[in-house]
Amino acid sequence: MADDSCLFCRIIAGELPTDRVAETNAALAFRDISPQAPMHVLVIPKTHQPTLAELAEADPEAALEVLRLAREVAEQEGVGAGYRLVANNGAGAQQSVFHAHVHVLGGREFTWPPG
Numbered sequence: 094m095a096d097d098s099c100l101f102c103r104i105i106a107g108e109l110p111t112d113r114v115a116e117t118n119a120a121l122a123f124r125d126i127s128p129q130a131p132m133h134v135l136v137i138p139k140t141h142q143p144t145l146a147e148l149a150e151a152d153p154e155a156a157l158e159v160l161r162l163a164r165e166v167a168e169q170e171g172v173g174a175g176y177r178l179v180a181n182n183g184a185g186a187q188q189s190v191f192h193a194h195v196h197v198l199g200g201r202e203f204t205w206p207p208g
């Protein structure tokens with residue numbers, strides 16, 4: 094169910110311009126507007142759930158589809174050998190857009206622990 098007040102639901106609906114890189118029936122991938130790595134793509138489910146954890150509970154197949162598309166994007170972008178998936182889950186983890194999403198980051202060295 095789409096949420097008219099949700100930025101990512103509006104992107105799915107085509108109401109806001111984005112640089113789309115891949116799409117399936119259940120998920121959409123587009124470039125992050127503020128990239129934190131040479132390759133930084135967001136993968137989102139087409140159904141609205143506020144967090145990835147809630148998506149996994151409400152619609153496990155859609156959550157799997159997000160992870161599958163993240164892998165496809167990494168391969169397509171040439172970083173399949175090593176990339177980072179990030180899911181900020183909740184305000185305490187600095188999530189800023191409350192539509193479930195996974196960040197796919199690649200093309201640079203990563204450190205651990207993350208910031």
Ligand code: AMP
Binds near residue numbers: 125135180190
């Ligand atoms: P998070 O902070 O984990 O919720 O991630 C939200 C991400 O959405 C941030 O990395 C933003 O840069 C990104 N973002 C916000 N608005 C847009 C937009 N219109 N197009 C693409 N990415 C966006």
